[in-house]
Amino acid sequence: MSAPTSGAAEPRRFAPAERYAELAALGDVELGARMLAAAPTHEGRSPERLRAWARTAIAVGTEMAGDADAAGSGAEARVAESTGGLRRDEVLLAEYRRRARGGTVVLYTDALDYARTVAEAAGWAADFPREAVRAAALDHECAHRLLHGPRGRDLRRRLDHTAAAVGRLRVRGHVVGADEIAAHAYAHRRGRMRRSPLLLTAAVAATLAHAGPPAPAAPASVPSPGGPA
Numbered sequence: 704m705s706a707p708t709s710g711a712a713e714p715r716r717f718a719p720a721e722r723y724a725e726l727a728a729l730g731d732v733e734l735g736a737r738m739l740a741a742a743p744t745h746e747g748r749s750p751e752r753l754r755a756w757a758r759t760a761i762a763v764g765t766e767m768a769g770d771a772d773a774a775g776s777g778a779e780a781r782v783a784e785s786t787g788g789l790r791r792d793e794v795l796l797a798e799y800r801r802r803a804r805g806g807t808v809v810l811y812t813d814a815l816d817y818a819r820t821v822a823e824a825a826g827w828a829a830d831f832p833r834e835a836v837r838a839a840a841l842d843h844e845c846a847h848r849l850l851h852g853p854r855g856r857d858l859r860r861r862l863d864h865t866a867a868a869v870g871r872l873r874v875r876g877h878v879v880g881a882d883e884i885a886a887h888a889y890a891h892r893r894g895r896m897r898r899s900p901l902l903l904t905a906a907v908a909a910t911l912a913h914a915g916p917p918a919p920a921a922p923a924s925v926p927s928p929g930g931p932a
């Protein structure tokens with residue numbers, strides 16, 4: 704779970720209050736569509752197309768969470784805490800590290816603190832209690848792991864994005880960012896937060912965008928599984 708950054712790692716500046724209010728007025732579908740629109744691969748796609756994909760990804764993530772509520776996620780992993788989530792190009796709340804004998808979700812406590820600070824600056828402290836943000840980061844990584852299985856195939860089928868068509872042969876394409884939206888929806892439903900993790904991610908990204916243009920020759924950051932949030 705991460706938010707892309709476009710500024711230097713420190714110091715970070717917060718977004719103007721009206722920017723948070725503007726984001727809060729958008730629903731998850733619009734926030735998701737904007738997240739998709741940020742990917743270069745979706746340049747030139749219509750807002751309607753992006754909103755439809757966001758809607759589908761949210762539906763799949765919410766359904767996954769409903770199933771996990773009933774039967775358990777089946778994707779539990781070890782959890783470790785670390786610092787180092789505040790990176791040059793992104794704020795990384797958590798990531799899944801694969802190991803030969805099971806994986807570990809690494810929670811970045813400095814990034815969680817940063818997300819909490821953003822929530823406070825936006826006036827949403829009560830909507831994003833620290834424990835809830837922590838749990839959402841864990842659920843988010845859990846969703847990514849579930850999306851590596853049949854759920855991911857279900858998502859691709861329902862997105863119904865044709866990457867190529869030759870006569871009657873269609874090649875189903877990957878919609879970059881859709882798994883990220885599904886993972887946010889999963890975490891939202893599992894955690895039952897008053898406000899959406901998509902909103903918090905958008906707010907964190909807004910603070911970083913506010914900090915200025917990307918620094919040249921920034922080192923590559925480590926994306927969370929499934930790509931940058």
Ligand SMILES: [Zn+2]
Nearest residue numbers: 704883927932
């Ligand atoms: Zn993610």
